[in-house]
Amino acid sequence: xxxxxxxxxxxxxxxxxxxxxxxxxxxxxxxxxxxxxxxxxxxxxxxxxxxxxxxxxxxxxxxxxxxxxxxxxxxxxxxxxxxxxxxxxxxxxxxxxxxxxxxxxxxxxxxxxxxxxxxxxxxxxxxxxxxxxxxxxxxxxxxxxxxxxxxxxxxxxxxxxxxxxxxxxxxxxxxxxxxxxxxxxxxxxxxxxxxxxxxxxxxxxxxxxxxxxxxxxxxxxxxxxxxxxxxxxxxxxxxxxxxxxxxxxxxxxxxxxxxxxxxxxxxxxxxxxxxxxxxxxxxxxxxxxxxxxxxxxxxxxxxxxxxxxxxxxxxxxxxxxxxxxxxxxxxxxxxxxxxxxxxxxxxxxxxxxxxxxxxxxxxxxxxxxxxxxxxxxxxxxxxxxxxxxxxxx
Numbered sequence: 001x002x003x004x005x006x007x008x009x010x011x012x013x014x015x016x017x018x019x020x021x022x023x024x025x026x027x028x029x030x031x032x033x034x035x036x037x038x039x040x041x042x043x044x045x046x047x048x049x050x051x052x053x054x055x056x057x058x059x060x061x062x063x064x065x066x067x068x069x070x071x072x073x074x075x076x077x078x079x080x081x082x083x084x085x086x087x088x089x090x091x092x093x094x095x096x097x098x099x100x101x102x103x104x105x106x107x108x109x110x111x112x113x114x115x116x117x118x119x120x121x122x123x124x125x126x127x128x129x130x131x132x133x134x135x136x137x138x139x140x141x142x143x144x145x146x147x148x149x150x151x152x153x154x155x156x157x158x159x160x161x162x163x164x165x166x167x168x169x170x171x172x173x174x175x176x177x178x179x180x181x182x183x184x185x186x187x188x189x190x191x192x193x194x195x196x197x198x199x200x201x202x203x204x205x206x207x208x209x210x211x212x213x214x215x216x217x218x219x220x221x222x223x224x225x226x227x228x229x230x231x232x233x234x235x236x237x238x239x240x241x242x243x244x245x246x247x248x249x250x251x252x253x254x255x256x257x258x259x260x261x262x263x264x265x266x267x268x269x270x271x272x273x274x275x276x277x278x279x280x281x282x283x284x285x286x287x288x289x290x291x292x293x294x295x296x297x298x299x300x301x302x303x304x305x306x307x308x309x310x311x312x313x314x315x316x317x318x319x320x321x322x323x324x325x326x327x328x329x330x331x332x333x334x335x336x337x338x339x340x341x342x343x344x345x346x347x348x349x350x351x352x353x354x355x356x357x358x359x360x361x362x363x364x365x366x367x368x369x370x371x372x373x374x375x376x377x378x379x380x381x382x383x384x385x386x387x388x389x390x391x392x393x
Contacts, residue, residue: 004090005038006114006381007081009074009104011097012063013045015052018274019215020299021118024179025096028116028377029057031180031370035378040081044070044100071103078104082111092381097121098138101145108148112388114381115149117163119296127219127294128248143167150384153177153377155297156318162296175380178322179297180373183365186306189282190357197283200276207240208348211284211309213277213300214291216247216268221290221314223249224337226256228290229266231341236348239265244272244280281307286347286354289313292335298322306364308357312343326363327355 014026029039041057049059060077061070093111095101122139195205214220257266287304295317304311313319314335323330332343
């Protein structure tokens with residue numbers, strides 16, 4: 001029986017560089033074998049990656065090596081894995097980051113290629129303060145890479161529009177498949193009482209809690225969230241808003257919290273280990289995604305639902321697509337502090353207006369379970385191989 005092998009070129013390995021792209025890559029590598037796709041992974045990282053994955057994912061370069069050396073090693077590593085696939089088996093090259101797709105363009109005509117588009121790299125960098133030259137270079141790399149794959153998988157209709165309009169990609173090459181969630185891991189939280197979950201983190205059992213799990217950068221809307229809690233406090237004086245995550249905005253957020261006199265209402269948790277996230281969501285009455293720009297999907301929103309906790313989202317990017325099928329009322333009308341404050345206050349004072357824990361979990365299982373997502377992705381990989389074959393490659 002002919003099998004399908006995907007040579008998956010990521011960015012970093014999740015245990016060494018925990019971020020959205022790396023989390024997706026890690027979970028995808030684990031989920032695809034059940035859908036009939038064997039994966040051979042390559043990332044930038046330490047030798048520990050090879051040990052942790054029994055060699056299934058390998059570090060082709062160290063993070064501190066020059067970009068030109070990383071590019072050279074990426075080409076060499078892909079060639080080795082590609083040629084190691086047994087004769088007669090189907091093969092597809094899969095990339096997740098334009099920076100490491102770029103050095104593979106030269107061999108493009110010898111390999112069916114699928115790209116997972118996780119976001120506009122140049123635009124995100126610009127939003128986080130990168131200079132004009134750096135942004136221009138990243139944009140040029142992206143444009144060069146995105147013109148080549150047979151198929152590009154995006155996380156939302158919003159990202160499909162962005163990809164086609166910003167980079168001139170033909171819509172017929174783009175497939176929308178949302179991110180996946182390990183439903184079993186998050187569903188365990190529903191079996192735990194909210195009080196028990198709060199005890200795990202030392203959170204009060206008699207306070208309404210709204211949780212945000214976000215990287216601490218400006219485009220995540222956390223400054224507006226802090227201001228929104230000041231609005232909520234007028235109606236719900238004992239509201240507590242823990243914010244989980246790390247990032248360059250941490251110091252500015254602390255100053256903003258202190259200046260607003262919200263130190264008893266907003267707390268920065270720092271990094272919350274992946275294994276603790278299900279109970280963190282379960283401990284909250286509601287979670288919130290306050291993003292203000294460039295949000296392609298919002299994995300945290302899907303995870304919150306999988307843990308049985310309803311999530312409020314701003315009308316930004318792909319966020320509305322995550323919750324619209326469950327309850328359009330979870331989509332806030334604006335990303336302003338006033339709109340967020342009003343939505344949070346309503347959710348906390350009228351919890352019956354929110355979907356139940358069981359409804360949230362059932363919707364997440366139907367929509368975002370990795371078993372479902374992996375099957376859809378596997379079909380796209382097969383389509384890319386067939387298209388390359390029809391083009392004489």
